Amino acid sequence: MTPVADSPANSTSRSPSRSTAKGKAAAPARGSRPVPQLDIDPLIDDPDTRIVVCCGSGGVGKTTTAAALALRAAERGRDVVVLTIDPARRLAQSMGLTELDNTPRKVAGVDETKGGSLHAMMLDMKRTFDEIVEQHADRDRARQILENPFYQSLSAGFAGTQEYMAMEKLGQLHAGGSWDLIIVDTPPSRSALDFLDAPQRLGSFLDGRLIRILSAPAKVGGRGALKFLSAGMGLMTGALNKVVGAHLLTDIQTFVAALDTTFGGFRKRADATYKLLQARGTAFLVVAAPEKDALREAAYFVERLAAESMPLAGLVLNRVHETDAAQLSxxxxxxxxxxxxxxxxxxxxxxxxxxxxxxxxxxxxxxxxxxxxxxxxxxREERVRTRFTSIHPEVPLVEVPALPGDVHDLDGLRAIGRHLG
Amino acid sequence: MRRRVVSLDSVSQVTEHDSPREPGADSDWEGVRLHVVSGKGGTGKTSVAAALALALARGGRRTLLVEVEGRQGIAQLFETAELPYEERKIAVAPGGGEVFALAIDPEEALLDYLDMFYHLGRTGKGLKKLGAIDFATTIAPGLRDVLLTGKACEAVRRRLKGERGDKGPWAYDAVVMDAPPTGRISRFLNVNTEVAGLARFGPIHSQAEAVMRVLRSPETAVHLVTLLEEMPVQETVDGVAELRGTGLPVGGVVVNMARPPLQADDENDAGRRLTPELLDAGLRAAGVRPTKALVAALLGEADEHASRIVLETEERRTVRGLGLPVYELPLLPDGVDLGGLYRLAERLREQGVA
CATH class of the missing domain: 1.10.287 (Helix Hairpins)
Known part of the structure; x- marks a missing residue:
């Protein structure tokens, strides 16, 4: 990370003017300190960097950034796997990803002269979840869980399942040990924060009081046990029964009981993943576009990562417009x-x-x-960017100019990689 | 002769020949009272939903703009404090209309619902403490969505008090929902199927049925917002197929942030004619010193714009191929502020959305 050469003094006379030739120069805003430049190459070249997580709000080019970064790292000599969540069809095809099969596939057309390689995979969240169940339960119980409507809802639709499964997959790839560098794309969350909250939310839900109460009767043989609960509790379950119907309560209890016995290590797993994100060798890249909403999310994320002691490498600002003709205002x-x-x-x-x-x-x-x-x-883009850099002057930043076309081949990814590097 | 000013306004030139319409007169969505607005992240669906609510409120009407994802996007757009779980007036439309806004919170909606149907005032709060409400709104399949869509449907069906026991007028002329993104919209709206495995009978089941009746009726239209870029267009195409597959009423496609062509009629011809010599002469005529660097830079910008337009034209063809009404909104170079929102509303109205 080196500060940009421009001093604030000579930037005061500047109108909006980042030239394409200078490309990634993060021009300091008028009167403010220079913004540190994010240098991606030292980060991805460092053998101690093992995990890079790309996060940010939806529609800012996160997947493309993750893919470009992975390709660049591979061509600079690392053995890389990139975990994508929902890539554009043509981009996925260009990397040889034609189906959601949860298996890393080798990407053809990568320059391997420096000894690196690139694998890519698309996350199948339901299958990842199913695999955890199958791994931790005997066959009958696994089937019981997989068929339960609550499990089906949890695995397919729970707000945060995708986030959690992305982290689970990351943990698996890391534990497998075959990769020198893992680059993860994160799901297009409603809010970028879901991604950090999901593991804990799921964990605390499974540990919750309600679950304990609900699972208690099932464990000792059926709903009859509810009678032993306090009168107040009886009123609650009475209310629940009234609203959701008795068969529903049974479903919940079966589900919870099954989870309880097989997911003993669930919380531990969530904790391990969380620690992995804090570990040395992990780096977060916040991706944004120069728009109010995207940068607001980016700022939240920066603050949140700091609060969670998770290592932020910097901000990638995509789709920045530029001009070579700033002399004509x-x-x-x-x-x-x-x-x-x-x-x-x-x-x-x-x-x-x-x-x-x-x-x-x-x-x-x-x-x-x-x-x-x-x-x-x-x-306008400079104003929103300056707002961000004033609040977070310490965050290194790299800009990628807006391209006239969509990226859907390796050459396109290489071009983006050059702007990042 | 009309001056052909090449500006952002030229995007809507297609409709310029139409004479100005009276508010509400033969809109494309006559009879639709619930407008669901979805779109891929980053396409500006919240702005479009807000502009639509404004457009529909013109001429003394009253509309309700609801958000369901807890993002407080409406408050940010209208530059107001965070919205509570309460319908409150947020803007006035030209001609006296009013836009109300509501941020639906699933927990509050569930407590509301429990209180309304079961008079569970205090027990409801107890359930909340226990984590039951959290459980119900996060994990129970589709329950959260039934609550969110249910609240919107309730607003659609709500009537003001009529005279002498008659049915009063609708509380809102239209309800506009800033809905979840295209990738999740069918699942979100298809609450019936989602709760079917869970509640085969009982109050949740009947609630889901009632919601579904409104959503499947001709009173509802699901509009999709897209940009003229590969991925949003692909998602729109997939989304339309999915909505059609589930029998939900597909509305129109709103192309947001479209760029106007440099020269409305023939982009290729414009590219050929735009030579360094012409630009040099043009700049001189305008009193701008045509340095070599400036001429080259401007031609570069023209090229970039032209290739963008070519891509957009291709994507536009795909969008038109869906056979749905298509509306275009211009890219506002200053971003969507409150003034921009009114301009977008006007564009929507001109094109017959409202």
């Missing part, structure tokens, strides 16, 4: 466009012999309007 460009449109009207009435035609004037005016709008957008 938004205001002047818009004014010039207006001038040309007026001239075009004159030209309509009395076409001149020489000089551009009315249509040509309008064309140039269109381009100037476009430029003015681009600068306004850059200005």
């Amino acid at each position: 938004a205001e002047r460009s818009a004014a010039a466009a207006e001038t040309l449109l007026e001239q075009a009207l004159d030209e309509d009435e009395a076409p001149s012999e020489d000089g551009p035609s009315a249509e040509d004037l309008r064309l140039v005016a269109g381009l100037l309007t476009l430029h003015a709008e681009r600068l306004r957008m850059i200005g």
